[in-house]
Amino acid sequence: MPSSLSEQVGRIYTDERDRILATLIGMLRDFDLAEEMMQEAFARALLQWSESGIPSKPRAWIVSAARYKAIDRLRRDAVFRAKFPDLQRTVERAGEAENPLVFETEETFPDFPDDRLRLIFTCCHPALATEAQVALTLRTLCGLTTEEIARAFLVPTQTMAQRLVRVKRKIAEAAIPYSVPPAETLAARLDAVLVTVYLIFTAGYTASSGEALIRTDLCGEAIRLGRLLVSLVPNQSEPAALLALMLFHDSRRATRTDVAGDIVLLEDQDRSQWNRASIEEGVEMLRSATTGEANGSRYVIEAQIAAIHATASRPQATDWARIAALYGELKRVAPSPVVDLNEAVALAMLRGPEAGLERLAELERSGRLAEYHLLPAAQARLLEKLGDRQSAVVHYRRAIALARNDPERRFLNARLAKVSSPSVFY
Amino acid sequence: MQYLLLIYSNESAAPDTASPQFTAGMKAYTDFTKEIKESKNLLGGNRLQSAATATTVRVRDGKTLLTDGPFAETAEQLGGYYLIEAANLDEALGIAARIPGAQWGTIEVRPVYPMQQSA
Numbered sequence: 249m250p251s252s253l254s255e256q257v258g259r260i261y262t263d264e265r266d267r268i269l270a271t272l273i274g275m276l277r278d279f280d281l282a283e284e285m286m287q288e289a290f291a292r293a294l295l296q297w298s299e300s301g302i303p304s305k306p307r308a309w310i311v312s313a314a315r316y317k318a319i320d321r322l323r324r325d326a327v328f329r330a331k332f333p334d335l336q337r338t339v340e341r342a343g344e345a346e347n348p349l350v351f352e353t354e355e356t357f358p359d360f361p362d363d364r365l366r367l368i369f370t371c372c373h374p375a376l377a378t379e380a381q382v383a384l385t386l387r388t389l390c391g392l393t394t395e396e397i398a399r400a401f402l403v404p405t406q407t408m409a410q411r412l413v414r415v416k417r418k419i420a421e422a423a424i425p426y427s428v429p430p431a432e433t434l435a436a437r438l439d440a441v442l443v444t445v446y447l448i449f450t451a452g453y454t455a456s457s458g459e460a461l462i463r464t465d466l467c468g469e470a471i472r473l474g475r476l477l478v479s480l481v482p483n484q485s486e487p488a489a490l491l492a493l494m495l496f497h498d499s500r501r502a503t504r505t506d507v508a509g510d511i512v513l514l515e516d517q518d519r520s521q522w523n524r525a526s527i528e529e530g531v532e533m534l535r536s537a538t539t540g541e542a543n544g545s546r547y548v549i550e551a552q553i554a555a556i557h558a559t560a561s562r563p564q565a566t567d568w569a570r571i572a573a574l575y576g577e578l579k580r581v582a583p584s585p586v587v588d589l590n591e592a593v594a595l596a597m598l599r600g601p602e603a604g605l606e607r608l609a610e611l612e613r614s615g616r617l618a619e620y621h622l623l624p625a626a627q628a629r630l631l632e633k634l635g636d637r638q639s640a641v642v643h644y645r646r647a648i649a650l651a652r653n654d655p656e657r658r659f660l661n662a663r664l665a666k667v668s669s670p671s672v673f674y
Numbered sequence: 675m676q677y678l679l680l681i682y683s684n685e686s687a688a689p690d691t692a693s694p695q696f697t698a699g700m701k702a703y704t705d706f707t708k709e710i711k712e713s714k715n716l717l718g719g720n721r722l723q724s725a726a727t728a729t730t731v732r733v734r735d736g737k738t739l740l741t742d743g744p745f746a747e748t749a750e751q752l753g754g755y756y757l758i759e760a761a762n763l764d765e766a767l768g769i770a771a772r773i774p775g776a777q778w779g780t781i782e783v784r785p786v787y788p789m790q791q792s793a
Contacts, residue, residue: 373763375763375767421785422763422783422785423675423761423762423763423785424762424763424764425761425762425763425764429764433764
């Protein structure tokens with residue numbers, strides 16, 4: 249049975265919304281107006297298509313209908329004209345006010361170019377605060393509602409609404425361009441886009457507080473954005489590497505927590521439950537990112553590390569020597585104390601707990617990870633392996649005090665209980 | 675679009691006017707100003723006397739209150755400005771980054787509010 253018109257329009261909305269919106273923002277130069285006109289055009293489509301049937305180019309139809317609605321408002325409404333003087337000028341220049349689109353001849357609609365890349369670069373402009381970039385990207389490119397974004401980032405809806413108003417106002421009033429940056433700044437600007445996408449992913453992957461450890465929606469949206477970037481910027485290795493990295497992490501989603509919502513460590517996860525399709529897509533993406541010269545940029549190295557874990561058949565088969573070497577490279581490209589921590593853990597796996605503890609002690613002395621629960625947690629785990637249960641207890645307690653969410657606290661408490669229990673021998 | 679580029683730097687760390695550093699800085703500013711004049715971006719600009727020469731004025735209940743010194747005591751002080759015309763923020767930011775003072779101080783880029791052109 250063919251699906252109903254409203255179902256079909258709903259599908260068109262889901263599939264084409266971000267591309268339609270990107271085109272309309274480019275035409276109307278206003279985020280809110282573009283969205284309002286798009287909604288009206290879809291409402292009109294439901295009415296008109298019930299009589300005429302779905303046109304052959306529904307996306308172009310919607311874009312044209314939305315533009316026509318804006319022009320129509322412009323001609324009828326003086327307040328509206330005053331509110332959008334730029335639009336008025338654009339329309340006058342194009343001579344479109346005299347020549348509105350005719351709906352009967354939809355075959356003549358132009359195939360509007362894909363403006364989503366321009367939209368991404370505008371939403372992730374470095375002149376915008378990071379949290380504003382994230383919010384605007386989720387709102388415009390992913391179509392999340394203000395309430396959904398607010399819930400995902402644990403802020404009141406009112407706060408998120410104000411953040412979105414402010415960021416759109418800055419884009420308009422500071423004249424942030426709606427364009428793909430020129431070649432000489434493309435790499436730096438693309439990096440800002442990737443940071444924002446990865447931030448959305450990590451926000452979804454590890455909730456910073458509260459009960460749920462994984463907020464799947466954000467991970468899914470970040471991967472969707474990653475795929476979009478790969479298709480829009482096909483000749484760059486970084487988007488493919490970032491997508492690979494996210495896919496490898498996401499492949500373990502089902503096994504990262506148990507039925508009770510408790511954390512399961514990588515070495516204890518049921519590898520048969522890892523998402524094979526995601527891993528294969530990740531391997532493919534990583535291959536396309538590493539063809540040509542051996543470039544060791546941040547996401548490429550991180551994806552290579554994640555690939556080793558994702559493709560190891562059992563924990564013992566993990567190539568720790570290669571992982572330690574890759575963390576060494578990553579330290580040069582993108583130095584951070586968290587990378588130092590991971591390198592120390594890899595060294596512990598390679599050469600034994602003492603080697604890891606030595607590095608972690610250096611890191612602790614530097615004070616750069618004083619607030620990070622995984623430093624004392626890693627120390628506790630290695631001390632536990634060495635049989636120094638007293639020191640392990642001290643470090644687990646320190647980690648628990650710093651843990652950011654309930655699953656982390658529960659996990660660390662369980663380890664603490666185990667190491668404190670006199671019946672367990674190491 | 676017009677943008678005001680506000681140039682902030684630490685006055686106390688500024689090189690002595692007799693030093694070669696100062697001369698080099700002056701030349702860099704002269705060259706830069708010439709460049710943005712030729713590219714038709716320059717609308718105006720000036721170097722300011724030191725923040726110690728500033729006086730702030732407030733009128734409250736019809737009374738004029740004067741205070742010696744700048745509006746806010748900050749680590750870096752407003753030392754000059756350019757008013758430029760640029761196509762968009764990216765062009766304005768690119769010009770701001772070329773201001774010699776960006777190498778040691780801070781440039782604040784502010785879009786100018788577009789006033790309605792009245793007769």
